[in-house]
Amino acid sequence: MEETTLNNNILAKLSDKFGEKVTGVSEPYGLLTFATTKDVIINVLSFLKNDLSFNFLTDITAVHYPGKDHGIAVVYHLHNMVEKVRIRIKVFISEQNPTIPTATTVWKGANWMERETYDFFGVKFEGHPDLRRILNMDDLGVHPMLKQYPLEDPNRVDKKDEFFGR
């Protein structure tokens, strides 16, 4: 209950500031989640950091939804350590041209998180000081967490979902 009021306050302040740019609000398991666009994401992050004291960047990652208009979601988890609130921000970007401004201007710690996201999803963080692959080898050529790349031999038939009623 308390959590919900806190989340509503945060949301009200965000909506005041960014209006229609804050969309897709939900609260799965008490964690306030909303989507925004890539042109304001850095403003949103800075606003959350400086004005709403979300001082801590927990994580940056991405999710691939193939076939959608904006098929890659870059997901930020922030944490307000004083009030003990977490928040999740999603930015849906195009799969063909996956670019988004870097968050290293807001938190230096975003550096490797963004490199990892670039490595696995091919998301290009504009303005990143050192956007290289981090875990995979440099000449891998693909971004392996994208859904089109199978884990195992695609000719294997014993693990296909259709055999299990899905």
Added chain:
Amino acid sequence: MNHNHPVFTDNDPQSELVTLNLGPTHPATHGVFQNVLQLDGERIVSGVSTIGYIHRAFEKIAEHRPFYQITPLTDRLNYCSSPINNMGWHMTVEKLLNIQMPKRVDYLRVIIMELSRIADHIICNTIIGQDTGATTTFLYLFQFREHIYEIFEEVCGARLTTNIGRIGGFERDFNDIAFAKIDKFLKEFPKALKEFENLLTRNRIFIDRTAGVAEVTKETALEYSWTGPLLRATGVDYDVRVSDPYSSYQDFDFEVPVGTSGDIYDRYLVRNEEMWQSVRIIEQALVKLKTEPKGIFHADVPEFYLPPKQEVYNNMEALIYHFKIVMGEIDAPKAEVYHAVEGGNGELGFYLINDGGRTPYRLHFRRPSFINYQMFAPMSEGMLLSDAIINMSSMNIIAGELDA
């Protein structure tokens, strides 16, 4: 071919810098880390970290495994404290499925998690001793890691990569031998830890090597998303067990030690104090267990908790549930959940997206070692090489967690 690796060429014949390839398998770094350092004498001028040598694509594999098969993958993240990873993952799934755990299971989990925290901190702190030249301390305390592994062995049958417990509780109840071993450990460990502290804490050589080395301010630590003992050593009292309690940590009375300067000595002190606090927590848990009904070691959720084999062969419902769980056919809500636990090195987070399929749609591990380590190269600049080595030890970077 595009070579992005740092290549330092000696174009300048006048240059007096030496390029040193520290790693990937250097005996001083305790793990597979590569750092290409530019040295001016013994001082590091600049460094570049290259990681990923034991990357095993766990996030990709996890997208192709039913929930219960992901537990062994988490074992291999921070393999010095596997049970915390296992239980962190189980609690993530339980949060997704809205399973309420019985208190007794929570307390049993707390015992195991605190034992693993002690094992993790033993490794880190004894290795700091080892790297500063005090092999004795390493030998004194390291045997207690062995005793902890014996307890794990009694509970789940495995030692290092434990795969301990199940989604919904434990696979079996703790037996009397396990409790006897825990009691024995609680009796002997404080003495050894005291001895260990006597050897190092006020040791002049140790203080000279560690105090004031690799100091980090709170602001920098928060800026770089540090968590765990490293962050607490800088003076920020952030501990997931307190700020976001899971597994009934709110029932326990313990303190969160913090340092002041964030140097290696403070990290050592914070980890030592955390071991004392872990002992306290385990003692409290054992007392609390006495008031809980005996014999409960899992939640009553047959549709999610893997039934014992005996029942699968003799009981229709158990057979059905077994089949559904093994084939990944459980009815989990289509939702996304983030759950964090306090691992040995900091906030270990699991970001799980379930779309109703047999496997997670996406699972991301927030690995504290990975995020903590990015500051290693920048903070090494200007440091002596031998200080950088103990700095790395005191960061307790576990290659498995770094590279996932």
